[in-house]
Amino acid sequence: MSAQPKRTMLHLGNLPPKQKDFSLEFPVTPGRVNPNQPPWPAYRGYHEYSFAHATMGVRLPTILGKAIDDTVKTLNERYNEDEIVDLVSCIERMEDLMDDLHQNSKLRPIVDDGEGDVALWNKEIAKYFRGKDFMNAPWLFAEAYKYRRLHECFSVSKYWKNYDVFFRQKCDTFSRSSQAVFELSTRFADDFKYATGIDEAGQAKARQLIFHELTQVCLWGNSTDLSLLINMTEEDIKKLQSTGGDHLADTEKNILGNHMDRLWQLVSQIKDGRIDFVLDNAGFELYCDCVYADFLIQCGIAKEVRFHGKRFAWFVSDVTRNDWNWLLNSMVYGHLFTGVSDEELASLKKMGQRWKKYEKAGQWKYQEHPFWCTGYTFWDLKSEAPDLFLDLSESDLVMFKGDLNHRKLTYDCHAPPSTPFDIAIGPLASESGAPPVVSLRTIKSDVVVGIKAGEAERLDKEEPGWKISGKYAVILLSEGDKGGKVMFT
Numbered sequence: 374m375s376a377q378p379k380r381t382m383l384h385l386g387n388l389p390p391k392q393k394d395f396s397l398e399f400p401v402t403p404g405r406v407n408p409n410q411p412p413w414p415a416y417r418g419y420h421e422y423s424f425a426h427a428t429m430g431v432r433l434p435t436i437l438g439k440a441i442d443d444t445v446k447t448l449n450e451r452y453n454e455d456e457i458v459d460l461v462s463c464i465e466r467m468e469d470l471m472d473d474l475h476q477n478s479k480l481r482p483i484v485d486d487g488e489g490d491v492a493l494w495n496k497e498i499a500k501y502f503r504g505k506d507f508m509n510a511p512w513l514f515a516e517a518y519k520y521r522r523l524h525e526c527f528s529v530s531k532y533w534k535n536y537d538v539f540f541r542q543k544c545d546t547f548s549r550s551s552q553a554v555f556e557l558s559t560r561f562a563d564d565f566k567y568a569t570g571i572d573e574a575g576q577a578k579a580r581q582l583i584f585h586e587l588t589q590v591c592l593w594g595n596s597t598d599l600s601l602l603i604n605m606t607e608e609d610i611k612k613l614q615s616t617g618g619d620h621l622a623d624t625e626k627n628i629l630g631n632h633m634d635r636l637w638q639l640v641s642q643i644k645d646g647r648i649d650f651v652l653d654n655a656g657f658e659l660y661c662d663c664v665y666a667d668f669l670i671q672c673g674i675a676k677e678v679r680f681h682g683k684r685f686a687w688f689v690s691d692v693t694r695n696d697w698n699w700l701l702n703s704m705v706y707g708h709l710f711t712g713v714s715d716e717e718l719a720s721l722k723k724m725g726q727r728w729k730k731y732e733k734a735g736q737w738k739y740q741e742h743p744f745w746c747t748g749y750t751f752w753d754l755k756s757e758a759p760d761l762f763l764d765l766s767e768s769d770l771v772m773f774k775g776d777l778n779h780r781k782l783t784y785d786c787h788a789p790p791s792t793p794f795d796i797a798i799g800p801l802a803s804e805s806g807a808p809p810v811v812s813l814r815t816i817k818s819d820v821v822v823g824i825k826a827g828e829a830e831r832l833d834k835e836e837p838g839w840k841i842s843g844k845y846a847v848i849l850l851s852e853g854d855k856g857g858k859v860m861f862t
């Protein structure tokens with residue numbers, strides 16, 4: 374038997390000193406990036422230092438528990454036996470999913486429930502996540518997979534295919550946001566007009582100022598996120614949603630990476646263009662998005678706005694078509710708000726009626742491409758959803774709302790915080806024909822890019838938890854390559 378080789382000791386006194394911050398380099402060659410190997414190290418559930426850990430271990434089971442409670446509530450309200458029996462099976466499937474979460478089971482393929490996205494999900498699982506479980510798969514995929522499994526609990530049923538376990542919560546939070554809702558409706562219900570006697574330059578300035586403030590309203594509208602704010606009081610919601618000028622000036626300094634000026638530079642060149650919103654949350658955030666979109670139409674920047682929502686209940690509060698319809702209908706016909714004046718109610722109704730007209734006239738379009746409810750990041754948008762990429766390439770500006778969209782834009786990985794946004798979003802910035810893209814995101818999870826070097830380290834020391842508090846935000850723009858020819862290999 375040959376002897377064990379001896380340990381070789383080298384004396385390395387003449388080599389360069391050890392360096393730090395290797396992650397500042399782009400660590401994975403772009404061609405080798407894949408869902409299990411993001412461009413920088415992925416966050417995974419077993420990383421105890423990350424929000425992934427708390428989410429996978431505690432938040433997701435809590436959210437699922439509440440979803441079961443909601444379904445039981447619905448069950449108790451039904452009288453038809455077939456429907457009841459069918460719903461009991463949905464609840465049993467949710468309980469199985471709860472066991473899988475608690476036992477950290479392996480990620481199994483999605484069952485064939487006849488939906489168009491099954492192949493997309495199962496291809497990704499087979500290629501990249503075979504044998505992976507909830508905690509060791511990248512957080513982004515594992516979390517998205519949990520919401521697809523939740524959908525599956527209902528999609529295989531007979532009567533409950535489109536049941537939304539979060540619908541009650543979403544409606545409830547909007548109806549508890551009355552102060553901010555009427556603050557906006559009483560300012561924007563009347564058709565937009567410039568002050569009398571104002572010249573062209575004055576009008577441009579007025580547009581810029583309103584754009585500046587509404588961009589922030591739209592940005593901070595994202596801070597009421599139901600999956601985080603499970604026990605909020607009405608007072609807490611008011612504080613978060615305050616849209617008054619002073620509050621906005623205060624919060625502007627919390628925008629750590631702020632491309633607002635570049636954004637206006639781009640938007641002010643657009644006339645009768647097309648703007649797309651990749652939506653995030655229903656209720657108050659969607660309402661803010663619509664106020665913003667309404668202004669873009671009325672001041673002639675856009676003649677068409679497309680809103681991209683989700684096909685099924687997703688990350689608790691994301692917008693579905695039902696949420697979209699619910700918002701517009703409850704503004705016009707609803708009796709949601711008590712203790713408010715007739716005038717306030719009339720302002721809300723008037724604005725809702727105008728929005729419905731936009732929809733009827735095709736100026737506003739609600740779309741729901743299946744790609745938005747997959748585990749793929751937007752680095753794969755062009756390869757996995759070529760039709761969607763082609764469609765978006767015709768937009769003058771695509772606004773991505775919220776934290777989850779930001780995670781998907783940036784591959785949800787441990788990139789150095791000073792990484793420029795257009796590097797962090799990879800192909801969606803660099804592909805030929807990529808549209809201009811802006812991310813309006815209040816920071817609610819680990820990934821942070823596009824901010825000044827040293828800022829993240831300072832906040833880590835001074836304000837632990839700053840990455841999940843929703844107190845800080847970014848407005849980050851990539852100009853893209855609009856007009857470039859879109860090619861598929």
Ligand SMILES: O=P(O)(O)OC[C@@]1(O)O[C@H](CO)[C@@H](O)[C@@H]1O
Pocket residue numbers: 428516595598600601653654688690774775776777778780817818
């Ligand atoms: O996308 P949103 O609504 O702004 O935020 C979604 C969120 O609350 O849920 C995820 C964790 O579950 C995080 O990305 C983020 O904190």
